[in-house]
Amino acid sequence: MFGLNIKEIDAPELAQRLENDHDHVCVVDVREPVEVSAGTIPGAVHIPMRSIPWHAGELERDKDLVIICRSGARSAQVCAFLQQQGFDNVYNLRGGLIAWARAGLPAALPRTA
Template sequence: MRLPTVDAGQVDDDAYLLDVRENDEWTAGHQPGAHHVPMMEIPARAGEVPTDRDVVVVCRVGGRSAQVVAYLMQRGFENVYNLDGGMFAWAAAGRPVVGEDGSAGHVL
């Protein structure tokens, strides 16, 4: 199965950003407005993922998020995309990264 991907520069402002990294990674830095559901919680919380707009799944470099995209696609989701290069690519593209307190964040 070929997974749909999106480059950091192509992510629409109205996309639902689903960050599947661990708590320490999230706290250090994430996209403003992203939703945090650690990868291992996805099976129990898949109902929180919207089906009415594009969902961009994010991790550090794209490996964990690819697994989550595959999992969701197997369960009938057609609107999920893997962020190619993950948070490192997001930050490298000059997209905003914030810490837990709203200050400038960094990618772990």
């Protein structure tokens, strides 16, 4: 996709990383505010996709960035953009929050950037 190799992580693997190594993982929810208001991955930061270009400099380059959306399509686009900006530590949540919910994993209200 986009000529780049988008790295992916699945929901159970992300849940395990958040439980065991949360200090080295930052989850960024790129959905629209109305979508996020229904819930997101606990601890996720909300930065709408359209705002990523203005907030990319605020993202922590020393952490693995897991980008999430509803199904994984928008987050893949954000991963590609961030890779083009020199980030090599970005991961797309495969299947998005649909896969997270199907795995029976918890949701919470979002944090804002």
